[in-house]
Amino acid sequence: MFGFSDETYIDVRSGNGGSGAVSFRREKFVPNGGPDGGDGGKGGDVVFVVRDNLRTLGHLKMTRSYKAENGRPGEGARCFGRNGRDVEIPVPPGTVLKDPETGDVIKDLTGETRYVFLKGGKGGLGNWHFRSSVRQAPKYAQKGQEGVSMRVGVELLVIADIGFVGFPNAGKSSLLNLLTNARSKVAGYPFTTKIPQLGVMRMYDEDVVLADIPGIIEGASKGLGMGIKFLRHISRTKGLAYLVDGSDERALESFDILKGELEAFSKELSEKESIIIVTKMDEENSPVSYEKIKEKYEPSGIPVLPLSIYDDELLEPIKKEFFRLAGKEKGSGDGGFTSKVDNDAYYRDEA
Numbered sequence: 001m002f003g004f005s006d007e008t009y010i011d012v013r014s015g016n017g018g019s020g021a022v023s024f025r026r027e028k029f030v031p032n033g034g035p036d037g038g039d040g041g042k043g044g045d046v047v048f049v050v051r052d053n054l055r056t057l058g059h060l061k062m063t064r065s066y067k068a069e070n071g072r073p074g075e076g077a078r079c080f081g082r083n084g085r086d087v088e089i090p091v092p093p094g095t096v097l098k099d100p101e102t103g104d105v106i107k108d109l110t111g112e113t114r115y116v117f118l119k120g121g122k123g124g125l126g127n128w129h130f131r132s133s134v135r136q137a138p139k140y141a142q143k144g145q146e147g148v149s150m151r152v153g154v155e156l157l158v159i160a161d162i163g164f165v166g167f168p169n170a171g172k173s174s175l176l177n178l179l180t181n182a183r184s185k186v187a188g189y190p191f192t193t194k195i196p197q198l199g200v201m202r203m204y205d206e207d208v209v210l211a212d213i214p215g216i217i218e219g220a221s222k223g224l225g226m227g228i229k230f231l232r233h234i235s236r237t238k239g240l241a242y243l244v245d246g247s248d249e250r251a252l253e254s255f256d257i258l259k260g261e262l263e264a265f266s267k268e269l270s271e272k273e274s275i276i277i278v279t280k281m282d283e284e285n286s287p288v289s290y291e292k293i294k295e296k297y298e299p300s301g302i303p304v305l306p307l308s309i310y311d312d313e314l315l316e317p318i319k320k321e322f323f324r325l326a327g328k329e330k331g332s333g334d335g336g337f338t339s340k341v342d343n344d345a346y347y348r349d350e351a
């Protein structure tokens with residue numbers, strides 16, 4: 001297995017059934033009416049709902065407790081108590097429910113849209129059910145069945161939409177941190193990032209998952225630097241963003257060198273749809289590099305975009321390109337740009 005595993009737990013409870021009622025019919029001129037206590041309503045269920053627009057479990061970490069409503073008690077005149085409302089827990093496609101103690105899989109939600117995880121308690125019967133020839137006036141009714149409480153583990157394998165590729169120090173982690181609330185370490189020396197980092201960019205109500213991997217150098221496919229083993233973490237992405245340091249004297253060749261290293265790892269990976277981001281536009285040589293790179297690659301259909309961590313305006317076009325590369329459709333409900341969402345996904349390397 002490869003990728004980024006995100007996991008959390010939540011506490012869930014199905015609703016109690018409502019109690020049946022003890023009641024006797026009361027009418028004018030009828031002194032001893034028969035039993036007419038209605039049944040209690042059923043408790044609400046705990047239901048997992050798979051939502052295509054979710055990509056992470058971040059929302060579950062903010063709201064950990066999910067309770068279905070209790071059923072209402074029955075009433076006189078054989079009135080049923082209302083059923084308790086179900087509680088729906090939205091989860092992304094590919095979610096797996098687990099026993100939080102043993103880690104055993106309880107249910108893989110792949111392919112499901114709506115899964116009833118815990119049933120609510122049954123409502124109790126009202127006293128009119130208990131009338132018999134020998135017991136004309138039963139003074140008891142059933143209690144509702146108790147709901148069930150439990151803690152459940154929730155796990156998701158997160159596959160990034162966009163993978164960042166670049167030489168060490170190109171500014172990959174800086175970009176991840178700007179667009180998401182990931183806190184990838186940034187420093188002015190090579191190989192700062194040693195394990196892949198994941199961030200979630202929220203845009204038009206969709207999550208776009210970005211993966212920052214350790215820097216790649218020429219010869220990485222032959223084991224130089226940190227090698228190319230990390231490339232497998234971006235092998236299932238929809239697109240790649242090549243980050244090229246515009247102030248680097250090799251700026252013009254960077255893309256070809258990086259692409260060559262990817263090709264040595266996997267032709268399929270190197271042929272993914274790509275964009276080039278020229279970083280450090282605030283540095284002296286960068287604007288010139290940017291123009292040259294644009295001239296060199298845009299005719300072959302590779303978009304080239306400028307970036308500086310000191311210029312927020314340059315972020316918007318990059319975000320739009322990521323959204324497009326990720327194959328997302330702009331939904332009707334445009335919530336605007338909100339780029340910082342909860343993301344404490346962690347990395348697990350289980351080669």
Ligand SMILES: Nc1nc2c(ncn2[C@@H]2O[C@H](COP(=O)(O)OP(=O)(O)OP(=O)(O)O)[C@@H](O)[C@H]2O)c(=O)[nH]1
Pocket residue numbers: 166167168169170171172173174175185186187188189190191192193194213214215216279280281282283307308309310
């Ligand atoms: N002037 C300038 N410096 C930048 C910019 N972006 C990043 N840097 C600096 O470049 C250095 C490297 O940035 P990182 O984001 O750590 O680069 P990286 O590609 O993740 O590097 P590795 O993890 O080593 O592969 C840091 O000192 C950053 O502050 C920029 O737009 N302008």
Ligand SMILES: [Mg+2]
Pocket residue numbers: 172173174184185186192193212
């Ligand atoms: Mg880094």
